[in-house]
Amino acid sequence: MALLLSAILCVQLLPAMARAEEGTAAASEGKGAFGLPAATGLTADSAEYNSAVADAPFGSSGRAVPLFVKxxxxxxxxxGGAPLYSHTYDYNGGGSEAGNLMGAFPNLANQYRVTFNSLPASAQASYRVAATDGVNTGSGRQEHIxxxxxxxxxxxxxxxxxxxxAVHTSTVSSGNRNWINRLAFExxxxxxxxCGDFDxxxxxxxxxxxxxxxxTRDAKLMEYTISGEGSSLTLAESGEIGxxxxxxxxxxxxxxHIQNVxxxxxxxxxxxxxxxxELIITAGLNDTYGNDGVKNLGTQVFLYDRLEGMWTQTFKYAPSAGDGPVAVGDVSAASxxxxxVWGSSSVGNVLVSDDSSTGTDFPEIVTAGMIDYTGTHNITINNKTCGFSMVRCVGMTEAWTGVQKNFQGRYEFLHRQTHTTNTLTTHGxxxxxxxxxxxxxxxxxxxxxxxxxxxFFSGSVYAWADNDGSGTLAHKYTHGAFTQTDKYIGSTxxxxxxxxxxxxxxxxxxxxxxxxxxxxxxxxxxxxxxHYSTLxxxxxxxxxxxxxxxxxxxxTKGWFISKQSGAYVCLTDFNYDxxxxxxxxxxVERQWTDYDVLAVLEAVPYFEELGDDLGEGRTAYGKSSSSGSGSGKSHGLNTTVMVGYEVEFENSGAGFETTIENNFTWATNVSRSIEHSVDYENNSGENAVVVYRVPVLVYTYQNLSDGKDMAVMKTLPPHTSIVSVEEYNEEAxxxxxxxxxxxxxxxxxxxxxxxSNIGQITNAGGSTPLVSKSGWSELTGKGNIEKTITVTEETERSFEYELSVNVVAWKKFGGTKVGGGAGYTFTKSHSSMNGTGTEHSGSVNSPKADGYGFSWNFAMWNMTLNGKKVPALGYLVKDIYAPSSPPxxxxxxxxxxxGATLTWSAGSRPAxxxxxxxxxxxxxxxYAFVGAVSGTKNSxxxxxxxxxxxxxxxxxxxTNGVESVDSSSISSPSVSSR
Incomplete structure (x- = not known):
């Protein structure tokens, strides 16, 4: 079935799309309403275009990128003495094994024997498989081993x-290893x-x-490169890493001797x-009972990155259950x-990143092993001496400059703990x-x-649990086979x-x-x-x-390998179909959203006849503040990457879209959650509207499984303009x-x-009003008063606004318009404007004439406009006094x-x-008095x-003998006007 995924916007998609097409069509004709730029695309090879290409969410090299793997x-x-047996299981295919992962594995002996053309028959009789990994030879799939x-x-x-x-075989070494042959590969x-794409x-x-x-001392790490295609692939040694x-x-x-290997x-x-x-190397030496000639060296972790074509060690540490880290290479008694000891490492998103500065959920490097509590050569392995240690990238050593390359990460220690393991791990x-x-x-x-x-660690499963802010890897499950203290084979x-x-x-x-x-x-x-083995x-x-x-x-029912001299087993996950x-x-192309409203800024209260020179008076959105969860930043506009595509994919679930997002590169994540500085001020004497439109980069990727396109869309900083309500209404x-x-x-x-009160805000359709805590202020003298409202963490939910990105980028794929009944729509997040920690302010100047005054307070509320909430900033005013209005x-x-006849219209206050x-x-x-008429007259x-x-x-x-200020002056054609 066709699956439509959009990790973006909680909007009614179809109406939004229709508006976007019409609005953008008009803009492409150069209209550029509201003082905003007309919609323009990207010019090939321009700086904007090259930066957009470098920032492609899944890369722009043209290589195949796996997004969701089965x-x-x-x-x-x-x-010992047996040939190699091997078989591939496809539990998600259409064969007899489909859906039977939890069933018993068949015995492969004498059914799936592997032959080696490179070896004589005598050499094949006792073949020991030592290590395997899936490898991508250029298709994007790990379709080889x-x-x-x-x-x-x-x-x-x-x-x-x-x-x-075998597609290709290369001899790594033919030196003498008879002394460790059996142990080395068991x-x-x-x-x-x-195997990894390091370059x-x-x-x-x-x-x-x-x-x-x-x-010898030739304990080398070697890199081999792959060239060729199909059945003509070859392996070639390319150099030593260390x-x-x-x-x-x-x-x-x-x-x-073996303990020094x-x-x-x-x-x-x-x-x-x-x-x-990157390449994570976890290494150490085996310990020896009572052999003082062997160094007692524990597990060390090294991180290598192929920067500028050279293997570079970017991080190293020695995991320990003690209070401090152990220096790499330290063999002192204290260390x-x-x-x-006997540690290994894995990489995964074990806990959600709290790195809000980039929005990137960097994975954790998890290292686990036994713990030497005695510091002696004699390690007593028991079920209480294991530990976990975690390290995570926290950013890059250089800033994103719009050029895609292999960046060097910065890593920090994150977590350590001890834990009780199961009975499977009890002895060497x-x-x-x-x-x-x-x-x-x-x-x-x-x-x-x-x-x-x-x-997963040695038969048990652990998952992150945050207990009142104190996180730990908590035990979740132990396989039933390892819950018994002792296990026997017969009576042994x-x-x-x-x-x-x-x-x-x-x-x-x-x-x-x-x-x-x-x-x-x-x-x-x-x-x-x-030796015995079970799967x-x-x-x-x-x-x-x-x-x-x-x-x-x-x-498996019974022992998979039973009563044999030596046992050599490898399991490999790969992806060949x-x-x-x-x-x-x-x-990539650039498209634009509809015009929409970001905020409404009411005019500062003033008396029209005194003029609209407001001095320091203003209505402002975006002054810096230290309160709320916004951490004191004068930011209020956040945009996120959005994803939308149509893909033929059977039996897909909600995990599909989130797996897609996990593949975003760091460069994309740096800009997928952008905080834009906002500082919108209205001191024009008119009610004003902040209008915006958002440019969107639309990346097109081809789904190699079915040949269809998918689009990934990233919002750029919005373009904004402040216009009067009158101008807005004319164009709306x-x-x-x-x-x-x-x-x-x-x-x-x-x-x-x-x-004069918040009830009148709600009566006019406003909602969730907030009023400045400084209370009412009376303006009677000279000077200026400023009041503020800061959206705090407690009120931020009410003041988060949907940012309209109803873009024409929801284009047509395969003849079907996305959103037009193509399948299901998933919505996970939305681009938003969040005023948390951003200060909103109103500043009012005192009247410039005697006899005028009022009390006022600053307010903010939600106004429903164009089908969604927008912030409105305005005022409460009471206790107003002023003379009659001039005509x-x-x-x-x-x-x-x-003679002549003067005419006028009445002002807002009767006379x-x-x-x-x-x-x-x-x-x-x-001034010379000429005459007077009743306040009901207009000539x-x-x-x-x-x-x-x-x-x-x-x-x-x-009125009552108190005159207003002058009206505007007028003259007859024979009189000069001032």
Missing amino acids: SELMLSYSW AMIGLSAAGIELSLRDRNNK LGGFAAIA GDGVDSVVVYVPPTQG NVYELLGVSTLKAD PVVQLTAADTDKDGYD KLHRY LYSGDEVLSPLIVKCFRYQGGAQPDAV KITNKQVQAVAVGNFDGNGEGREQVVFASLVKQSGTGN YTIDCQPKGDNSGYAFRHSE SDSTLVRYVG VAYRLEPIAEDRLAEAGNPFSYR RDLAVETLTST EEYRIYRVMENAARP FELNDLAGDVSYTFVARGC
Whole structure:
């Protein structure tokens, strides 16, 4: 079915689209109403265009980008003296395995044997798979597997297809490792692999670690690049990233016995959200019981980034359960206390970022391991000595400049804790040496969508819980197989056990993006060489009553590998078919929204006859304030990225759209939540309207699964203009805007027309009024009074406004207009104007003449206009006193040779009579009384005028003997007007 997703705006989409098309069409003709610029596009190769291209949400290189992945699973295993067996499981496809992830795995032996053309038959008889990872060879999917394996011919790195058939094989090393052959590949940390797009070319590189040859120090991390297409892919060694002995600060050590061989775990992930993967190296040495010749070095974590084509170490730390960090390479006695050993790392969004400055939810790097509480060589592994440690990117070392590249992130320590583990993690695999694989940790999206990741660690699941502000990874679930203290094979107790392999992914293809965990245990009977393995699954399903989620698990029936000498198991999540959503950049254009109203600013109360020179009087939106959750910024306008597209996608759920957003690059997130400085002032003497329109960048991506387009839209800073209400009303109808009726605001220049209490605001259709806490002020003397209202955290919900982005960017895809019945509409967030922490103010000057005054207070309220709320700033006025109004529009209507008729209209305040005065230039008495008429009259006859004399007249209203100020002056054609 067609799925329409819009992570944007809570608006009635179809009417909005219609208005946007008409408004933008008019603007494209150059009309540019309200003093705003006409709609213009982007000029190719201009600075604006190049910046927009660099800021593309999923990159603009043309490489394929996975947005929503349904994973497949490859299981590969062997044992001592056995060949390699392998099979790919597609639980979200249409075959017999579909939907059966929680069912039992079949025994693959003698059914799916893997043959190696590069090896003689004798070398294939005992093939040990050591490490695997999914690899993207250019399609955007991890549709191949990179595998490290050991045979009699040496250590090989193979690029393999979905059937585990070799596409290309490269020999990594053929040196002597007989002394660790069995242990090195039974224990995962003696070989490691990670595939990632470190240089942004759309093709993964493969980073590998294999153990050094006996007696040497060649513990190297090597990078291999992939070239070619289809079945003609090749692997080539491209260089050394580093030597693990040197990373650990023990470059004088060498591989003279197994405890001195570095144990390494590798992870590739985009930890700083810049569109380029980083490499996380977690390394240490095995500990030895009673062997003082071996350095007792714990787990260290190193972060590498391929900056400007060079591998660069950008961060390093040593996780510890103690009070302070352990310096990398520190092997002192003090450093050994509380350090992690046998650690590994994973990357995931374990907790929602609180980095409000950029809006980027950077993922966490989670490291887990055993804790050495004694600081001695003898590590007693038990179920109370494990720990978690988290580090997170907090931004970049340089500012976004509109150029897309591999940025260097800044990382800070975030969290550490200890926890009780389960009985699966109770002992090293070889009790005499205390040799152990890295304890595997994996982040996975157990509830899908935008929910934080959970952490799988050695058979248990943990998730972030914030207990009164004190966050911790809380235990959620332990597989039932690991809740018993002891476990036996027959009558023999199992004393050595570990998790050997883990894969996480959306294997069942659910539409919410929930991921499942598949893992393999490896156990050994004490005093024997018998090895056993079982496969387990854990997943989390919504409860039937929608009250939350519930975990469930399954396992293979009986031992998957039973009573064998050695066991080698690898699990790999990858993606070889077309059921996932991948996109490729097509282009960008700029479009514009309709005109709309941002705010209404009522005129400062004043008396019209005293003139509209308001001095310091003004109505203002946007003075800086330190109150409220706005943190003192003089900002009030926030815009967000919006996403809208039509895509053919079966069985999709709410997790789809939020997974899409998680793929936004850091550059996009920097500007997806923008705070624009606002400082709108009205001191014009007229009621005013702030009108705006928003330019929107529209990015087009092609969905590679079905060939259809999708659009990602990012709002830019709005263009604003302040116009009078009269000007706004003249243009409003032409642009389908709602005129502002006279009764919704006071009449400028007439204090008597202002409301005197908040009840009159609501009676006129306003809502949620706020009044300045400073109370009423009386203006009788000279000077100026200013009052403010700050929207605080307590009232911010009432004063958050929808920002109209009903843009024509909702274009036509595949002949169907988006929103026109194309499918479902998802709305998650909306662009908004939030006045929190922004100060709104009204400032009123004292009247400039005696006999005038009033009491006033400043108010703000919500006005419904064009179908949504906008902020209105205005005034309450009471206790007004003033003389009668002077007559308005004084004019000469009839003129004779000796006389004339003066006419006028009544002012806002009635008068008992109107008095007419002649203005005398350069006279001791500048005004000469001419005559008076009743206040009900609107004319006066002038007689006995000399034809060659210039006359100027003014009129005054008068009540109880108190006169108003002068009206405007007037003259006959023979008289000069002033």
